[in-house]
Amino acid sequence: xxxxxxxxxxxxxxxxxxxxxxxxxxxxxxxxxxxxxxxxxxxxxxxxxxxxxxxxxxxxxxxxxxxxxxxxxxxxxxxxxxxxxxxxxxxxxxxxxxxxxxxxxxxxxxxxxxxxxxxxxxxxxxxxxxxxxxxxxxxxxxxxxxxxxxxxxxxxxxxxxxxxxxxxxxxxxxxxxxxxxxxxxxxxxxxxxxxxxxxxxxxxxxxxxxxxxxxxxxxxxxxxxxxxxxxxxxxxxxxxxxxxxxxxxxxxxxxxxxxxxxxxxxxxxxxxxxxxxxxxxxxxxxxxxxxxxxxxxxxxxxxxxxxxxxxxxxxxxxxxxxxxxxxxxxxxxxxxxxxxxxxxxxxxxxxxxxxxxxxxxxxxxxxxxxxxxxxxxxxxxxxxxxxxxxxxxxxxxxxxxxxxxxx
Amino acid sequence: xxxxxxxxxxxxxxxxxxxxxxxxxxxxxxxxxxxxxxxxxxxxxxxxxxxxxxxxxxxxxxxxxxxxxxxxxxxxxxxxxxxxxxxxxxxxxxxxxxxxxxxxxxxxxxxxxxxxxxxxxxxxxxxxxxxxxxxxxxxxxxxxxxxxxxxxxxxxxxxxxxxxxxxxxxxxxxxxxxxxxxxxxxxxxxxxxxxxxxxxxxxxxxxxxxxxxxxxxxxxxxxxxxxxxxxxxxxxxxxxxxxxxxxxxxxxxxxxxxxxxxxxxxxxxxxxxxxxxxxxxxxxxxxxxxxxxxxxxxxxxxxxxxxxxxxxxxx
Numbered sequence: 209x210x211x212x213x214x215x216x217x218x219x220x221x222x223x224x225x226x227x228x229x230x231x232x233x234x235x236x237x238x239x240x241x242x243x244x245x246x247x248x249x250x251x252x253x254x255x256x257x258x259x260x261x262x263x264x265x266x267x268x269x270x271x272x273x274x275x276x277x278x279x280x281x282x283x284x285x286x287x288x289x290x291x292x293x294x295x296x297x298x299x300x301x302x303x304x305x306x307x308x309x310x311x312x313x314x315x316x317x318x319x320x321x322x323x324x325x326x327x328x329x330x331x332x333x334x335x336x337x338x339x340x341x342x343x344x345x346x347x348x349x350x351x352x353x354x355x356x357x358x359x360x361x362x363x364x365x366x367x368x369x370x371x372x373x374x375x376x377x378x379x380x381x382x383x384x385x386x387x388x389x390x391x392x393x394x395x396x397x398x399x400x401x402x403x404x405x406x407x408x409x410x411x412x413x414x415x416x417x418x419x420x421x422x423x424x425x426x427x428x429x430x431x432x433x434x435x436x437x438x439x440x441x442x443x444x445x446x447x448x449x450x451x452x453x454x455x456x457x458x459x460x461x462x463x464x465x466x467x468x469x470x471x472x473x474x475x476x477x478x479x480x481x482x483x484x485x486x487x488x489x490x491x492x493x494x495x496x497x498x499x500x501x502x503x504x505x506x507x508x509x510x511x512x513x514x515x516x517x518x519x520x521x522x523x524x525x526x527x528x529x530x531x532x533x534x535x536x537x538x539x540x541x542x543x544x545x546x547x548x549x550x551x552x553x554x555x556x557x558x559x560x561x562x563x564x565x566x567x568x569x570x571x572x573x574x575x576x577x578x579x580x581x582x583x584x585x586x587x588x589x590x591x592x593x594x595x596x597x598x599x600x601x602x603x604x605x606x607x608x609x610x611x612x613x614x615x
Numbered sequence: 616x617x618x619x620x621x622x623x624x625x626x627x628x629x630x631x632x633x634x635x636x637x638x639x640x641x642x643x644x645x646x647x648x649x650x651x652x653x654x655x656x657x658x659x660x661x662x663x664x665x666x667x668x669x670x671x672x673x674x675x676x677x678x679x680x681x682x683x684x685x686x687x688x689x690x691x692x693x694x695x696x697x698x699x700x701x702x703x704x705x706x707x708x709x710x711x712x713x714x715x716x717x718x719x720x721x722x723x724x725x726x727x728x729x730x731x732x733x734x735x736x737x738x739x740x741x742x743x744x745x746x747x748x749x750x751x752x753x754x755x756x757x758x759x760x761x762x763x764x765x766x767x768x769x770x771x772x773x774x775x776x777x778x779x780x781x782x783x784x785x786x787x788x789x790x791x792x793x794x795x796x797x798x799x800x801x802x803x804x805x806x807x808x809x810x811x812x813x814x815x816x817x818x819x820x821x822x823x824x825x826x827x828x829x830x831x832x833x834x835x836x837x838x839x840x841x842x843x844x845x846x847x848x849x850x851x852x853x854x855x856x857x858x859x860x861x862x863x864x865x866x867x868x869x870x871x872x873x874x875x876x877x878x879x880x881x882x883x884x885x886x887x888x889x890x891x892x893x894x895x896x897x898x899x900x901x902x903x904x905x906x907x908x909x910x911x912x913x914x915x916x917x918x919x920x921x922x923x924x925x926x927x928x929x930x
Contacts, residue, residue: 507753
């Protein structure tokens with residue numbers, strides 16, 4: 209590596225030819241991969257630094273092997289003006305250990321009524337456009353936003369959820385919600401809007417990324433759209449791939465998420481969708497919440513879970529279970545998001561940015577929230593046994609994380 | 616303690632019927648029978664809870680359940696304090712844990728809690744060191760109501776096993792329905808739920824109940840017809856076209872009651888919407904067990920308090 213770029217990789221690199229002034233990191237028995245790219249992270253700035261800051265979230269990312277985060281626009285104020293994009297980029301430059309890409313708002317104030325200034329936000333540095341966790345309700349506004357985005361070849365990312373159908377609900381609809389006496393959100397709340405969006409992609413030709421698909425029905429829609437050759441990709445969260453609604457157990461609010469954790473059948477369908485390539489991307493959907501908004505009755509609790517630091521270890525559950533291969537898992541966190549966001553990182557290639565993660569895929573550990581770097585501790589993997597430890601993380605050739613020796 | 620009684624030992628809290636075994640429920644019903652006798656005497660006071668403090672903590676208004684617990688506690692000799700906390704006036708969730716911690720510091724022995732959110736009582740129980748009794752949480756459970764209903768049925772029919780019990784009306788929002796479904800199924804009854812589909816939770820068929828969408832099929836040959844209160848205050852969204860239409864198709868009146876067994880009995884947890892889910896002539900008629908349910912409520916709550924008291928320190 210030199211000047212932050214990968215100079216050479218593979219068998220051509222030997223101790224004889226690296227040169228005497230090269231620093232060598234011994235990775236025997238470990239795996240080397242491109243640094244992970246997480247396309248859905250709430251970074252807390254501006255407006256919610258009691259939940260997270262760029263410094264804390266980037267420390268969490270570095271410890272988790274994530275070297276690029278795409279920041280969600282759902283801040284306060286939302287990222288719907290060039291000044292806010294600029295602010296985040298400056299704050300990231302000064303405080304972040306890892307790269308932070310800005311995803312700007314698709315509509316002004318995320319209100320779903322007027323298109324945001326996609327052109328100038330793009331010039332300011334935004335690399336994608338999303339409406340956060342507020343689905344755009346009006347088909348007409350969505351159509352215009354996509355039509356307009358198409359002119360700039362901008363990536364439209366959308367969280368598909370029918371707000372009316374989902375509004376009263378707090379968990380997945382079904383037997384378990386009925387037993388807990390909690391109002392349910394049906395799968396159709398996601399599917400109806402996703403289906404609409406596919407029509408709009410066909411109509412407008414916009415590049416579209418479904419941010420969080422969580423049901424088998426959604427996968428059918430994505431498969432059909434991809435089969436037609438539409439410019440459509442999709443992601444799901446690590447939580448939906450590794451947890452299900454039963455994990456809520458005795459009203460555990462850390463498992464309250466949006467979209468809700470689904471049934472085990474749906475989870476298995478998602479894992480299959482990851483294995484067959486229908487799902488392009490795995491995100492952490494990192495959403496730090498302070499304890500006051502989680503230590504309340506389930507229906508009143510805030511949605512969301514942290515995850516950027518545990519995304520790799522949690523994902524390795526699927527590898528250890530033999531459901532997906534290690535390359536399939538890693539590519540959904542590296543090369544696929546890089547391709548969708550048109551970023552040069554996410555690959556081990558000559559000339560690519562030297563963003564790297566070195567990890568032991570087998571080392572077991574128990575998740576201790578106290579050890580996590582995020583400012584908030586709402587991990588759904590609280591006290592879970594995971595396998596897979598990040599040993600070193602490099603961004604632009606510089607070490608940003610080295611695991612300290614454990615007693 | 617002998618092994619047999621150890622296996623029947625009561626948990627520290629009563630948070631729900633779910634998880635209770637048939638012998639546990641039956642033992643509580645047996646204890647409640649004794650409490651009925653105590654309550655019918657002139658001298659009603661016993662000393663099981665003498666020196667103990669019972670707090671009724673109601674985040675949701677309730678006259679009868681609160682009064683029932685208050686009497687039950689007093690008849691067992693406890694000092695009873697009633698606290699009504701309006702959830703709307705305080706800033707929501709924090710108050711629950713704050714209130715729990717504050718009350719806990721006053722060293723009560725038992726707290727009876729009603730809350731408008733499902734799971735709130737479970738949450739509170741984790742934050743206090745005393746025994747907690749769920750007096751109704753959201754749409755989740757109302758265990759003492761299910762116990763009093765079981766007692767009422769057993770006293771009038773001599774058994775529960777094998778009876779057909781039709782639970783009718785707003786099952787979706789009803790904690791009474793959930794607790795009764797679990798309790799009556801555990802005790803061997805054939806449980807039916809009868810409601811328009813918009814008032815049935817998705818997944819209800821997996822509770823081991825028969826699901827009926829018409830009163831005619833739902834209460835045919837029923838031994839017990841249990842009507843639920845229409846929860847007007849929880850009617851967010853269009854669950855029903857009108858109360859009038861609901862009354863027409865699902866309200867229990869003398870005509871519909873003819874579909875049930877000739878000796879079928881009628882129950883309602885109260886308070887009733889007369890003319891909506893139940894007609895006055897049925898509610899006040901000879902087959903109504905509604906006032907007896909109220910009497911059994913006090914007895915069952917005495918039994919529950921007594922059972923939990925066995926676990927109190929220095930008990």
